[in-house]
Amino acid sequence: MAQREKPQPPPSQPRPQPSQPPPPPPPSKPRPQPSKPPPPPPSQPRPQPSQPPPPPPSKPRPQPSQPPLPPPPSQPPPSQPPPQTSQPPPPPPPSQPQPQPSQPPPPPPSQLRPQPSQPPPLPSQPQLRLLKPLREPPEPPRLPPQHFQLPSTPSLDKELQELTQPDPSNRTSVGDSPADLQTLAHDVIRGDFGQVRRLATRQLVTSADADRRTVLMLVDDASETPMHTEKCILYLFELGANPKAADANGDTAAHLAARRDHLRLLMLLSFDAKWLRNDNGATPLMEAARTGSWKCAKHLLHLLRQDRFNECEKHGNSKRSELLELKDREGRTASDLARLSGHSELASYIEREMRLVVDAHGDISGLTAQEEADRQELERLAEAGDSAGLRRAATRGICDLPDRFGRTALMWAAQNSSCGDEALWEQLVQLGDPTCANILAESFLHRAAVAGNSAAASALLAAGASANARDKWESTPLMVAAEFAPRDTAAAVGRVLLNSQADWSLKDTDGRTALDLATQEGNSELAKLLRGYNGKIYFDEPLALPPVGHLFLERWDAVRLIGRGGFGEVHEVRTDTGVTCAAKTLRLPVQLGDDLPSMSTEIHRAVESERNLCRLRHPNIVRFLHIARPEPAAVVVFMELLDGRSLERFIDNTPLDELTIREFSQQICRALLYLHSRQPPVIHRDINCSNIIVRADNTRIKLIDFGLSIKLEQSVSHISASTQSPKGTLNFMAPELLGAGESDSVQYSRESDIWAFGCSVFQMTSGARPFSKCSNPWAVPELLKKSGAPALPDGRSAELRDFYSRCTAKDRRRRRSAQELLGHEFLTGGKLKTRLLSSLFGAGN
Numbered sequence: 001m002a003q004r005e006k007p008q009p010p011p012s013q014p015r016p017q018p019s020q021p022p023p024p025p026p027p028s029k030p031r032p033q034p035s036k037p038p039p040p041p042p043s044q045p046r047p048q049p050s051q052p053p054p055p056p057p058s059k060p061r062p063q064p065s066q067p068p069l070p071p072p073p074s075q076p077p078p079s080q081p082p083p084q085t086s087q088p089p090p091p092p093p094p095s096q097p098q099p100q101p102s103q104p105p106p107p108p109p110s111q112l113r114p115q116p117s118q119p120p121p122l123p124s125q126p127q128l129r130l131l132k133p134l135r136e137p138p139e140p141p142r143l144p145p146q147h148f149q150l151p152s153t154p155s156l157d158k159e160l161q162e163l164t165q166p167d168p169s170n171r172t173s174v175g176d177s178p179a180d181l182q183t184l185a186h187d188v189i190r191g192d193f194g195q196v197r198r199l200a201t202r203q204l205v206t207s208a209d210a211d212r213r214t215v216l217m218l219v220d221d222a223s224e225t226p227m228h229t230e231k232c233i234l235y236l237f238e239l240g241a242n243p244k245a246a247d248a249n250g251d252t253a254a255h256l257a258a259r260r261d262h263l264r265l266l267m268l269l270s271f272d273a274k275w276l277r278n279d280n281g282a283t284p285l286m287e288a289a290r291t292g293s294w295k296c297a298k299h300l301l302h303l304l305r306q307d308r309f310n311e312c313e314k315h316g317n318s319k320r321s322e323l324l325e326l327k328d329r330e331g332r333t334a335s336d337l338a339r340l341s342g343h344s345e346l347a348s349y350i351e352r353e354m355r356l357v358v359d360a361h362g363d364i365s366g367l368t369a370q371e372e373a374d375r376q377e378l379e380r381l382a383e384a385g386d387s388a389g390l391r392r393a394a395t396r397g398i399c400d401l402p403d404r405f406g407r408t409a410l411m412w413a414a415q416n417s418s419c420g421d422e423a424l425w426e427q428l429v430q431l432g433d434p435t436c437a438n439i440l441a442e443s444f445l446h447r448a449a450v451a452g453n454s455a456a457a458s459a460l461l462a463a464g465a466s467a468n469a470r471d472k473w474e475s476t477p478l479m480v481a482a483e484f485a486p487r488d489t490a491a492a493v494g495r496v497l498l499n500s501q502a503d504w505s506l507k508d509t510d511g512r513t514a515l516d517l518a519t520q521e522g523n524s525e526l527a528k529l530l531r532g533y534n535g536k537i538y539f540d541e542p543l544a545l546p547p548v549g550h551l552f553l554e555r556w557d558a559v560r561l562i563g564r565g566g567f568g569e570v571h572e573v574r575t576d577t578g579v580t581c582a583a584k585t586l587r588l589p590v591q592l593g594d595d596l597p598s599m600s601t602e603i604h605r606a607v608e609s610e611r612n613l614c615r616l617r618h619p620n621i622v623r624f625l626h627i628a629r630p631e632p633a634a635v636v637v638f639m640e641l642l643d644g645r646s647l648e649r650f651i652d653n654t655p656l657d658e659l660t661i662r663e664f665s666q667q668i669c670r671a672l673l674y675l676h677s678r679q680p681p682v683i684h685r686d687i688n689c690s691n692i693i694v695r696a697d698n699t700r701i702k703l704i705d706f707g708l709s710i711k712l713e714q715s716v717s718h719i720s721a722s723t724q725s726p727k728g729t730l731n732f733m734a735p736e737l738l739g740a741g742e743s744d745s746v747q748y749s750r751e752s753d754i755w756a757f758g759c760s761v762f763q764m765t766s767g768a769r770p771f772s773k774c775s776n777p778w779a780v781p782e783l784l785k786k787s788g789a790p791a792l793p794d795g796r797s798a799e800l801r802d803f804y805s806r807c808t809a810k811d812r813r814r815r816r817s818a819q820e821l822l823g824h825e826f827l828t829g830g831k832l833k834t835r836l837l838s839s840l841f842g843a844g845n
């Protein structure tokens with residue numbers, strides 16, 4: 001119900017609520033790569049007898065004219081022992097004795113970490129151990145091909161036993177400050193490193209509450225964790241948090257993370273904390289399978305493609321297949337559990353992974369001819385930089401298919417700077433595993449850093465990739481950016497990584513930091529940036545981009561009034577940290593005699609429940625930056641500033657052509673699919689043509705507003721929640737919300753969003769809102785009850801008519817879901833139907 005502008009005085013400039021940080025601004029886009037000099041000699045060639053003569057170095061400098069991913073690692077002839085390197089000795093075994101509360105107090109954190117000037121010590125953090133081989137066998141002899149599938153041996157049995165059986169001593173003792181534990185977990189979830197640094201102690205991070213839940217387990221309660229969480233979690237490990245601790249049910253942090261599809265936390269746990277069995281004999285993979293947690297399941301499955309974890313030179317495929325085929329106490333494997341729980345697509349995915357074989361040289365095989373063809377097609381599109389083709393062809397089932405070296409199409413895309421558009425990456429990280437790495441542990445993020453592909457790097461980091469992941473040479477994405485990225489993009493991608501908590505002080509196996517590498521390679525801009533961190537200790541520094549500080553410190557100023565709605569106005573604002581964005585101020589209708597304290601609590605609740613809007617990341621949804629409550633009855637929603645006009649204005653009472661309707665409908669449907677398939681689902685509640693912005697290019701649209709005003713008004717309503725009257729735009733409201741046919745208790749739902757979307761299709765098709773000719777808006781419910789949604793004007797295609805009728809079925813159970821609509825002939829033109837149905841954002845199985 002957009003009303004139009006009248007000049008207004010700027011809004012007051014209140015102090016923000018200090019406790020609510022907004023996220024960082026979007027990163028800058030990458031620039032094209034220049035050609036680079038040839039790579040330095042390899043520091044750690046990998047033997048590969050099947051490929052004489054030895055190919056070039058295993059860590060080449062990327063050449064734009066060459067295939068983007070490094071060639072397979074080289075191997076000397078079988079008779080030669082593998083080359084020795086000057087690496088530091090292998091890390092200690094991964095067990096992590098749990099500190100006892102009675103131990104003497106630990107040194108302050110700054111002493112726990114190595115000083116940059118000291119010789120390169122072994123990393124002390126569990127998260128670093130995760131990124132190293134569990135054990136580096138002293139150059140094992142090469143195995144003949146017939147040993148690729150080794151039978152289970154007593155030593156492997158013992159190793160698996162150790163890896164999967166929880167040690168009773170891991171059960172943590174009950175601490176005496178559960179409230180502090182909760183507070184600490186809350187600060188970690190918010191990514192407030194300053195608070196975590198102040199509150200966390202070795203005693204606290206190694207204790208547990210009455211249910212034996214540690215702070216890591218409490219962090220699992222978050223529905224999501226922002227990027228800033230990473231440094232907080234690393235700090236917990238620094239202080240001795242035990243990733244293998246089990247709660248009263250034998251669940252570890254990995255089980256809980258897997259159950260909630262909490263990729264970021266699972267990613268940061270050490271490998272040996274990811275295969276323990278709980279009291280039901282279930283591993284985290286089984287938990288992910290049972291709960292349909294795709295991201296965590298993929299992460300666990302793909303880890304075993306890396307030779308450092310499956311130790312293929314020692315065990316061939318045996319360790320990997322035994323871990324994948326583990327059974328719980330009732331004899332069910334992960335794939336059984338997925339199938340039994342109705343996640344058949346995930347079950348098939350797990351079965352395919354079990355079918356793959358990693359041989360003693362680390363080569364992966366076992367794809368069917370069709371899978372290999374799909375993989376090659378995606379690789380071709382990624383290499384060609386065909387973002388549109390990649391978006392169409394990539395599905396959850398095929399985008400992580402590995403070639404023999406564990407490389408996937410997404411890796412090719414990550415390191416092709418032509419695949420640098422945000423929309424592509426927003427989609428790819430939803431479909432694929434953002435933590436996936438090849439057999440040498442080079443992750444997507446490493447490849448994006450090598451290419452200076454900031455868009456890919458940002459999306460991967462936001463989706464759960466770690467800025468401190470390490471490859472076989474212990475190189476982090478920051479190091480490979482410093483060493484290999486084109487000079488004109490290295491600093492940009494370096495900044496993205498540093499803003500995402502990359503640790504600048506880490507060293508590779510040759511003892512070089514990112515600064516050493518940038519200096520050595522003449523990457524002067526990145527070197528300059530890194531010199532700013534030189535000598536600084538990682539955990540002594542605040543976050544590079546604090547979650548709150550960069551949007552505003554104290555105030556914002558209105559630059560211009562953009563428009564006014566039912567509850568307040570939208571301004572373009574500039575904050576005191578220089579950010580320009582849109583701010584919608586909602587003033588709530590407080591009445592004399594209102595119970596102010598309870599109203600305030602209700603508003604607080606409503607605002608808190610809407611904070612998850614700030615986590616939404618979709619190319620067709622406005623980016624919410626922050627929600628502040630400067631006054632008891634005023635809420636300010638900060639959003640990205642959009643350049644465009646509302647769809648209402650774009651239509652301007654003139655019907656649109658079908659191609660445009662199809663293009664816009666497709667984008668709205670994608671946004672709805674993204675919202676409706678989140679856990680818990682996000683319901684827009686107020687879809688209508690004035691809450692859809694058509695960007696200035698007239699081809700892209702974004703959803704805005706999200707019925708926050710509706711929610712807030714309900715919070716101050718005096719009517720009880722179950723009988724609240726609906727507050728949306730009347731012409732777009734579903735019959736069930738208007739009480740036409742169902743009980744008063746019906747709430748906004750996915751189906752009411754679909755109805756409202758159908759009404760937008762009506763307006764695009766006819767030029768006018770549904771029932772616009774009805775002079776009495778309150779007669780709309782009666783009209784709806786009698787004859788349902790209004791008919792489309794003549795002259796439109798049968799596909800469009802059918803599409804509209806599927807959105808506006810009077811019985812909400814017969815309305816199609818966003819996923820089904822994306823497969824409708826009107827949107828696919830009949831061509832893409834099958835693919836779209838099985839892809840995109842993974843709504844259910």
Ligand SMILES: Nc1ncnc2c1ncn2[C@@H]1O[C@H](COP(=O)(O)OP(=O)(O)OP(=O)(O)O)[C@@H](O)[C@H]1O
Pocket residue numbers: 001002003562563564565566567568569570582584622639640641642643645646686690691693704705709
């Ligand atoms: N992020 C944004 N960037 C640019 N313009 C915006 C943004 N958000 C809203 N607008 C514009 O601001 C104006 C007012 O928006 P507002 O959402 O307040 O209107 P409304 O839909 O009538 O409100 P309400 O639903 O609260 O009654 C509209 O013209 C809208 O297009």
